[in-house]
Amino acid sequence: MELGPYILLATLEGAVTAAVLALTAVGLSLVFGVMRVVNIAHGEFFMLGAVIAWHVAQAVGGPPAAGFIAALVIAPLVVGAIAALADVTILRPIGHDPERTIVATIGLLYIIQQLVLMTYGPEARPVLAPFNQRIAIPWVEWGEAGLRLYFPWGLSTTSYKIAVIGAAALVLGGVWAMMAHSRIGLLMRATQADREMALAFGIPVERVYAMVFAIGAALAALAAVLIVPISQAHYLMGADPLLLSFIVVIIGGLGSLPGTVLAALFIGLSDGIISVFFSPTLAKILATLLVALVLVLRPRGLFGRQGA
């Protein structure tokens, strides 16, 4: 394939990555923003979504669409519930202290990951997409008669991938609407803005925290269900989403939903294009260093309110 179509393909693939990444990162960003803690186990909630999707699809059987739809509903709910439980039993007793939360969520990461290893096993297993038509995409070239369209071999996408992008956009719109217009969103924004005042106004801050933690995890799980027909469900699949979400949130800005989405678009699209030119390992090295340097060089860092 020539360079032009190749880049277009990478961009399309990147758009899918960006969509899923945006969902995952928004989940992490919500938790950062409202609770001011870092959840190192966020990637494991993502992985749980994919694994539960597989289990649900197995259990439901029938046409792929049935299992998939069921998974789309069940996985985020189950993962959200698990996250809420983790918040109440682990994070609340330590007062959501930022440093202790990191250590505790590292522990949580291992617990979830290893339990999945024990029950689901080390293999990667596929989940079938509900629909999956190949859609060829045209490209232009100069011919004798001027510009003309043709269909390069290999330049295609699928209906499912387009649906993923659409679904992600829909969910993100819903999250934004919830934050901006619903009572729950108001409670969350109030708690984020000033925890002490929120308490003084009788807002049940601890319960808001549990809910936010659950929503954050559910978004990651939802993202995983969307991506699992394209990749597969594997017990180690949480590591990359965790790193990428980190990068997105740190670059996009603390608690800023538009910033997170924009950063996710940027990272997701460039990840696809960079992989065309660089080895994935090198791309990851640069990405990790980027996160570190942003934190080092930004004057008050990401956690200005409680750092220093």
Place this chain on the structure above:
Amino acid sequence: MTLLETRGLARHFGGLEAVKSVDFDLPEGEHRALIGPNGAGKTTFVEMICGRIAPSAGRVFLDGADITALPAHRRIRRGIAYTFQITSVFAQLPVRENVALAARRRLKGQALEAAVQAALRQVGLAGTGDELAGTLSHGHQRLLEIAMGLVQRPRLLILDEPTQGLSDGEIDHFKRLVRGLKGEITILLIEHNMNVVMELAERVTVLESGAILAEGTPDQIHRNPAVQAAYLGTG
């Protein structure tokens, strides 16, 4: 000779001018009180002298040398000791270790041990060496802070509201302690307790809304109508 000078020292936070171009002189050996209503800028002013916050404008001189660009720890090394407004001892460490930390920059071994004991005796905390600093009463913790300041043998000792929260007896003890230091150490005392100010200060500087309102002996300040107005709030 002047130990501490500030020229045009100012600090603003966004739109708020906390300290507005203050020229301040403190002769060596003097015990000066810095007073003013709440929000006058006293702590901000003193923090700029110590180097805890950077000034928006102006200079600070210690012993004739310009220390404006020096970080806090370097200024301390040049002979400034600062006790915090909100008690800041090492609660989980023994009293003795608190004082030793302050003295260890200068001394070690036997001399260190002796200086620690002497400082504790001087403030009236002899015998508490092994107790954890956090278990001391509030008043004793303030005395510990002063011991930590004294053991550094500073040229300038800045006491930020040292008698806050102390009982009458403790305040009397504090007054005796400071009187005993007359002529030995230059002291800049931020205080709200007028009684303490009247008894201990040789001169008083009054700060109001970030600027020096008046300077003089305690008596002069006491009789100054502008100062009275500032405290009582009548225009």
Place this chain on the structure above:
Amino acid sequence: MSKTARILALHGGLLAVLLALQFVLPAYHHGNLARIMVLAAYAIGYNILFGYTGLLSLGHALFFAAGMYGMALMIRLFGAAPAPALLTGVVAGALVSAALALLALRTTGVAFMIVTLMFAQAGYLTVLYFADFTRGDEGFVIKAADRVLWGIDLGDPANRYFAAWALFSICLGFCLWLVRAPFGKTLVAIRENEDRVRMLGYDTYLHKWAAMVVSGTISAAAGAVYGLLFGYAGASFAAVEYSILPLLWVLLGGAGTVSGPFIGTLLMFYLIDIASGLTEAYMLIAGLALVGLTLFAPQGLGGELRRRLWKWLP
């Protein structure tokens, strides 16, 4: 018994017992204990930064691996003898920690944790990227012939045990000395209240930087010795797991105690050893331990011991 005498008796006794065990332990535990002692040295290094200075790094695998690869690559690529190779590993660790400290100490708290984690990840990925030299995840073996130090074959279990014991003793002794020295006491004070320490005239940034260099260098020494004694270098030692493990060992044994790192390493090693006999998912133990310790016993075993019984425990 005076306090100093008690401290020397306890720690000297520990070392004596460990030395004596050399002659009585069955082969399996003999090898384990050699590993444990080297890893405990790593934990001691980590503890200096975490337990004593109060800085929680999530990237110490970078230092451990710097030592291991500094040593191993000298042998593999340049045919160096063990002694200069070890030295290279230690120096590599010192340089890497000095450089990382300059950057990471511009941040605090959570940001510091993330920054150290990220740099360590970058280090791990770099080891993978240069697989041509490092053999990546697969790693490479250091031949027995290359592991003869000053005429002593380190592959021999008895020599290996003694070498591990020597490293551990040096690190334990150093740590004991450090925490009773002015520098160490300043570090503890920085942990308790850095602002106050600064206002007592100490350059706290310099102290923290130095603490990180000391911590990183000891960790690198442990990595270099580990690679040399057990004859293998692999990328897994640079992975995040090897940054989490010392945290876990120190938390379990008691952060801020001299002997805590050894206790934690010993316990966790055997816990994981037993668990991996039962299931592939042995890191579950690590996860449970981390959560449990954070919730119920942040002081760890040594810390609780010091709090309740032996107040003089350094």
